[in-house]
Amino acid sequence: MKIALIFFFAVLSEVIATTALKFSEGFTKVIPSLVVVVGYGLSFYLLSLSLKVIPLGTAYALWSGIGIVLTVIIGMLLWREQMDWARGIGIMLILIGILVINLFSTSTAH
Secondary structure, three states: OHHHHHHHHHHHHHHHHHHHHHHOOOOOOHHHHHHHHHHHHHHHHHHHHHOOOOOHHHHHHHHHHHHHHHHHHHHHHHHOOOOOHHHHHHHHHHHHHHHHHHHHOOOOOO
16 A cells, blocks of 8 residues: 555656646746656656566556546646547547556556
């Protein structure tokens, strides 16, 4: 359970950092730029702790997949980015992949 919480915060910090990247406007805004650097640093640190238990391929697939889905949702909410059929199908495939890994992979640590 502790690793799941650490992993959750690794994903959350990555999503916050990616969101701040848009706000940084090419690293021309100081505060969002600092959030990017700290957020990615924290995310990679927490991800590295997760790798003590979760296999690399599984952790990276989940970390990036969940991050992508959350970032797309944030883009739609904050910047009114549109959902088209290709984006929708892509997100569905990512979510299916996350479910398959969590439900059926024998190499996933729980």
